[in-house]
Amino acid sequence: MCRECGAVYTVTDLAQEFCSPFCRVAWNNRARLRGAKLYEAVMTWRVLRQPGGFAAVTALVSDFLDEDRAAGRRWRPRTFNPKTGRRERRK
Known part of the structure; x- marks a missing residue:
């Protein structure tokens, strides 16, 4: 299943x-924009140490x-296989 559009396709490669x-x-x-x-x-929360900073981070993720x-x-988690150097989906 495609991570972006959700289309089902024939998987030829597990990754x-x-x-x-x-x-x-x-x-x-x-992902880059959200990052x-x-x-x-996170930097504002850590550097300014404002009360409620972590709540702002979790609210952003909720959005x-x-x-x-x-x-x-x-959303599905990715796993990285250090042996192959590739990301692989959990089975």
């Missing part, structure tokens, strides 16, 4: 996560999950 290059690029672009937002929230649910995307 395949996307049905097309378009879906892979879209997913990675969103930048999360980085700012990400809500966006994914609204778009029909399901």
Whole structure:
């Protein structure tokens, strides 16, 4: 199942996560943007030590999950296999 659009495809490689290059690029672009937002929230929380800083971080992640649910995307964990140097889905 594609991580981006949810399309079911014939898996020829257990580590395949996307049905097309378009879906892979879209997913990675969103991950980079979210990572930048999360980085700012965590750094602000850590450096300024503001009360409620961690709550802001968790609220941001909740917003990400809500966006994914609204778009029909399901978050799945990735695993990294140091022996192969590749990410592999859990079976």
